[in-house]
Amino acid sequence: MTYNRRTFLGSAALTAGLLAAPMVRAQGKPRVVVIGGGAGGATAARYIAKDSEGAIDVTLVEPTRTYYTCFFSNLYLGGYRDMQSLGHSYGTLAADYGINVVHDWAVGVDRDAKTVTLAGGASLPYDRLILSPGIDFIDGAVEGWDLSSQNAMPHAYKGGSQTELLKAQIMAMPQGGTYAMVAPPNPYRCPPGPYERISMVAHTLKEVNPTAKILIADPKEKFSKQGLFEEGWNDHYAGMIERVGPDFGGADVSVDPTAMTLSIDGDVNNVDVCNVIPAMKAGRIAEIAGITEGNWAPVNAADMSSKMDANIHVLGDAAAQGDMPKSGFSANSQAKVCANAVRGALTGSTVFPARFANTCWSLINTEDGVKVGATYEATEEKIAKVDGFISQTGESDDLRAATYQESVGWYDGIVADMFG
Amino acid sequence: MWQRVFLMVLLCAAGTSWAEVGGDAENGEALFRQCRGCHQVGEGARDRIGPHLNNIFDRPAGAAEDYRYSEGMQRAASGGLIWTYDTLDDFIENPRRLVSKTRMSFRGFDDQKDRDDLLAYLRQFSASPGNIPEAAPTAAAVDHEVAPEVLAIIGDPAYGEYLSGECTSCHQASGATDGIPAITNWPAEDFVVVMHAYKDGVRAHPVMQMMAGRLSNEEIAALAAYFENIE
Numbered sequence: 001m002t003y004n005r006r007t008f009l010g011s012a013a014l015t016a017g018l019l020a021a022p023m024v025r026a027q028g029k030p031r032v033v034v035i036g037g038g039a040g041g042a043t044a045a046r047y048i049a050k051d052s053e054g055a056i057d058v059t060l061v062e063p064t065r066t067y068y069t070c071f072f073s074n075l076y077l078g079g080y081r082d083m084q085s086l087g088h089s090y091g092t093l094a095a096d097y098g099i100n101v102v103h104d105w106a107v108g109v110d111r112d113a114k115t116v117t118l119a120g121g122a123s124l125p126y127d128r129l130i131l132s133p134g135i136d137f138i139d140g141a142v143e144g145w146d147l148s149s150q151n152a153m154p155h156a157y158k159g160g161s162q163t164e165l166l167k168a169q170i171m172a173m174p175q176g177g178t179y180a181m182v183a184p185p186n187p188y189r190c191p192p193g194p195y196e197r198i199s200m201v202a203h204t205l206k207e208v209n210p211t212a213k214i215l216i217a218d219p220k221e222k223f224s225k226q227g228l229f230e231e232g233w234n235d236h237y238a239g240m241i242e243r244v245g246p247d248f249g250g251a252d253v254s255v256d257p258t259a260m261t262l263s264i265d266g267d268v269n270n271v272d273v274c275n276v277i278p279a280m281k282a283g284r285i286a287e288i289a290g291i292t293e294g295n296w297a298p299v300n301a302a303d304m305s306s307k308m309d310a311n312i313h314v315l316g317d318a319a320a321q322g323d324m325p326k327s328g329f330s331a332n333s334q335a336k337v338c339a340n341a342v343r344g345a346l347t348g349s350t351v352f353p354a355r356f357a358n359t360c361w362s363l364i365n366t367e368d369g370v371k372v373g374a375t376y377e378a379t380e381e382k383i384a385k386v387d388g389f390i391s392q393t394g395e396s397d398d399l400r401a402a403t404y405q406e407s408v409g410w411y412d413g414i415v416a417d418m419f420g
Numbered sequence: 421m422w423q424r425v426f427l428m429v430l431l432c433a434a435g436t437s438w439a440e441v442g443g444d445a446e447n448g449e450a451l452f453r454q455c456r457g458c459h460q461v462g463e464g465a466r467d468r469i470g471p472h473l474n475n476i477f478d479r480p481a482g483a484a485e486d487y488r489y490s491e492g493m494q495r496a497a498s499g500g501l502i503w504t505y506d507t508l509d510d511f512i513e514n515p516r517r518l519v520s521k522t523r524m525s526f527r528g529f530d531d532q533k534d535r536d537d538l539l540a541y542l543r544q545f546s547a548s549p550g551n552i553p554e555a556a557p558t559a560a561a562v563d564h565e566v567a568p569e570v571l572a573i574i575g576d577p578a579y580g581e582y583l584s585g586e587c588t589s590c591h592q593a594s595g596a597t598d599g600i601p602a603i604t605n606w607p608a609e610d611f612v613v614v615m616h617a618y619k620d621g622v623r624a625h626p627v628m629q630m631m632a633g634r635l636s637n638e639e640i641a642a643l644a645a646y647f648e649n650i651e
Contacts, residue, residue, distance in 0.1 A: 047585070329589060336585035352582040355634075357589070359627055373627055375634055387633060389626040405527070406590075406627075409599025413590040 030056050030346040033116050033126040035106045035285055037062030037090060039071075040132030040315030040331035042418040047339035049097040055347050059100040059124055060093065061116070067419075068159035071328040072411055074193065075363060077156075077167050078200030079207075086159060092420035106133075109289035111309055128342050131297070132315040132331065133283025134158070135189050138295065141279035142182055143254035152257035153274040156197075157189060169273045170201060176211040177272035180262045182253055183218040184277045187296075189317045189326045191224035192372070194277055196362040199229065202237040203365055215271065216243040217264050219251035224325075225362060225372055231393045232364035282318035296320035301378035302354050303341030304334050313338045322382025323374075330358045332414055337378075354378035361407030367397070369404030443533070448541025451534055454526070457614075461545045469606045470524060477546035479503050481519075488605045490595055492521030508542075509535050516598065525601030564617035571609060573641040580646025583639055586631060593650060604650050611644035 034045045037060055045060040052058075066087045075081040090101045102124075108117035109129065116124045137155065139146060145153060156166035170179060179201055183194045198214060205212040214237075223229075233241050244250040249265020255274055262269045281287070281295035291297045291306045297314040298307040299321050306312040315338055316331030324330040337354040344351035359373030374388030391403065452461070458470035465472040471484035482489045482497030489497070496519045501507060511518045512535055514528040529535050584593070587603060595604040603611070617623040618632035619640075632640070 051581075332589050333586070336582075340582060340585075350578070350582075352579060355583075355586065357586055357631060359590075371627070373630060375630055387630050389630055405599040407599070409597070410590045412596065412598055413588065413592050413600055416592050416594065416596070417588045 030127045031125055032056055032058050032128050032130065032342060032346070033124050034058065034060045034130040034132065035062075035116065036132035036134060036283065036316075037064075037067055037101075038069075038132060038134055038316065038331065039328035039414065039418055040317075040335045041130065042067070042090075042093065043332045043335035044130050044132065044313075044315060044339045044342075045099050046093055046097055046418065046420055047336055048343055049093075049099050051339065051349070052343050052347055054098065056343065057100070058098075059102060059126075060090065061102045061104060061106050061118065061124070062090065063103060063105050064160070065089065065103050068163070069328065069411075069415065070157065070159040070193075071190070071414075073156070073159045073163040074197045074200045076163055077170065077197060078203045078363065080200075080363065080366075083160075083164060088415055088419045090419065096420055106285050107288070109285065109312075111289065111312070114311060126311075127346060128311055128313065129289075130313045130315060130338060130342070131283075131286055131289065131291075131318060132335070133285045133318050135280040135282065135317045135326075136284050137278040138281050141184075142276050145182075145255050145257065145276045145278060149255075149257040149276070152260070153255060153276045155277050156275060157193075157277050157280075166273070166275060170204060171208065173205075173209055173212060173272045175209055176213075177209070178213045178215055178269065179205065179273045179275070180215045180217070180269065180271040181275045182255065182262065182277060183216055183220065183223070183250075185219045185251075185279050187326060188277070188280045190360070191325050191327075192229075192360055192362045195223055195225065195229045196364075197275070198241060199232060199237075199362070199364045202233070202240055205240070206237060212240070214241045215262070215269060216241070217250045217253045217262065218243055218245050219253075221246060224360075225370060225390065227393050228370045228391055229362075229364065232368060232370075236365040236368070280317075282314075286314060286318045293320070301381075301383040303351075304338040305341075313342065322376075322379075323385040324356060324358055324376055324383050325360065327358055327360050328414065329360065329410075330356070332417060333357050356383055359410070361403065361410060363404060363407065367401040367404050369400055369402075369407050370395075371403055371407070443536030443538070443540030445537070445540040445544060447534075448537035448539070451529070451538045452541055455538075458524075461542060465545075467607075469610050473542055473545065475546045476503050476508070476542060477505070479546075481507075490521055490523040490602075492519050493523075495521075505539060508539055512538060521596060523595050523597055523602040523604065525597045564613055564620065564622045566613050566616045570616070570637050571612060573612075573637055575608065575638070575641030575643065575645030577642065577645040577649070579639070580642035580644070583635075583643050584646055587643070587647075590627075603647055606644075606647060608641070608644035608648045611647060612640055615640045615643070 032048055034041045045058050048056055049058045066089055068086050072086055076083055093099045094101045105119040106116050107119050114126050154162050154166045156162040244264050252265045254263045262271050262274055282292055282297050286292050286297045291308045297318050299314050299319045304313045304315055306314055315334045317326040333356045341351055343349045356376035359371055361369055361371045363369050370391035372390040375386045376383045377386050459473050460466055460468055461473040465474050467484055467487040471487040481501035482493050512529055515522050515524045515526055590600045591603045595602045615632045618628040
């Protein structure tokens with residue numbers, strides 16, 4: 001589906017658009033501004049533009065010109081994907097869907113005037129604002145680590161250059177060296193993500209550095225798909241991986257990025273790579289907009305609207321919505337509910353009842369894929385789980401291979417759904 | 421057993437390239453169970469999720485009347501692809517290698533013997549109408565019974581379009597297929613039957629059982645109506 005509509009690209013064109021803004025509003029064409037071009041924001045922008053067929057002016061604000069997905073970035077660490085295959089441009093959203101794609105940072109939200117300020121100075125008026133800013137890290141969450149340490153001790157929990165850096169460090173480890181991970185406390189983006197990463201790092205090390213060790217300091221008692229991962233680690237990477245849970249000090253850690261040490265419960269470990277995944281919070285613009293409570297932005301399940309401002313919707317990782325895990329799949333699912341509701345509010349189109357779903361695939365070893373998923377519904381209180389399933393331990397090789405193939409198909413499916 | 425005898429007669433009679441069809445048609449019939457969710461062959465066979473396979477040998481690609489082929493298959497057809505033993509053998513080994521962007525959601529038979537057997541089975545339904553056995557169609561594309569009143573529900577495509585958002589997180593609206601099957605342009609009845617097969621636990625896939633499990637009869641009909649005519 002393509003529409004031939006005007007397309008604004010770049011801030012010069014944008015400024016011109018702003019000068020004409022009052023006239024545009026007088027003509028009654030409602031404006032939606034979407035901040036964040038990931039699984040939530042890109043999907044919401046695309047669905048609103050596609051389904052309103054030009055009746056709504058959609059602007060998508062995203063700093064990067066090429067978006068590298070965080071989902072599947074572990075497969076890059078494992079050597080199953082190259083970085084290029086994870087990169088996506090916004091060209092189709094601009095050209096075929098008439099979305100005004102603005103590559104800039106959103107730095108302010110004036111909720112009374114209903115405008116968004118960009119780092120470049122422009123101000124974007126909105127009738128509805130959709131925030132899908134992903135995650136940021138909580139300062140001081142891991143003693144000794146802050147963002148200025150991310151080159152020495154990468155988080156690699158946002159796609160792109162951090163992922164490449166972590167891979168380069170893994171490949172540069174001395175034979176028999178130690179890769180350490182500081183795992184995050186709940187709630188965080190992609191619950192199985194750290195453990196899929198351990199699997200992928202182990203897979204790579206087994207090939208290039210078979211005497212290397214992997215050390216995980218984990219503040220959580222339990223983690224997502226634990227039985228499946230532990231079975232896989234025993235089968236494929238026996239003796240390589242040590243996980244220190246909270247019983248043995250996994251929550252009591254500090255790091256020294258200069259000395260390259262990780263201390264667990266006072267024991268100092270010299271490590272060669274230290275992948276620090278700190279505690280997380282909503283992307284900063286949510287806090288700036290003043291719609292967070294604690295670390296996240298609470299929303300109404302029926303339309304993903306903020307509990308603090310009916311004209312703002314929050315999608316994906318940043319939202320406190322109830323039972324859904326923070327995942328790209330969840331954000332994509334929430335975006336479609338939100339798009340339908342926003343379109344209904346602005347143009348009077350039919351609003352269908354909210355329904356949500358999520359599935360998360362993880363790769364443990366070559367052709368050894370597992371998955372977990374659930375469906376959800378909107379209640380007064382929250383997004384509530386309806387039904388779910390998880391892969392079983394001891395599944396056949398054929399089933400695991402099919403699950404992996406399915407995950408590859410899902411990747412192609414969701415990026416087509418996001419970027420057109 | 422009669423099938424093999426029958427085949428021998430054919431082989432002697434014809435002597436063209438398909439004379440090399442040396443597979444075990446009985447085993448081919450068993451293998452065809454993997455195909456018949458989508459394809460019918462035999463007397464009365466119709467186009468369903470996939471085109472019917474009567475007279476597939478020596479048929480030009482993309483030639484089943486009224487079947488809506490993928491763009492990929494249309495391109496292959498205009499490029500002159502003819503279904504011979506060799507091209508069919510290539511195709512069922514890895515459909516997307518021969519015809520990129522086919523909607524056929526099948527990974528392929530790796531084993532040459534499996535392919536020989538399957539083609540030996542299919543060969544019986546080609547070449548002349550007399551070859552088609554006087555039996556019921558082998559492959560009602562239905563693998564599940566759905567009550568007539570449920571099949572009779574006329575779905576609302578607008579509602580289906582909204583609901584399709586749940587599908588397109590994985591299944592591509594373009595009909596592209598790689599790891600996740602295409603679900604575009606299926607006959608609505610087949611779509612409904614398949615979804616109820618998941619809903620009722622007859623088909624095994626856990627994600628699909630979960631997704632179909634909470635769809636009402638009307639919602640399934642709406643999705644079927646939307647995907648049947650998606651561009």
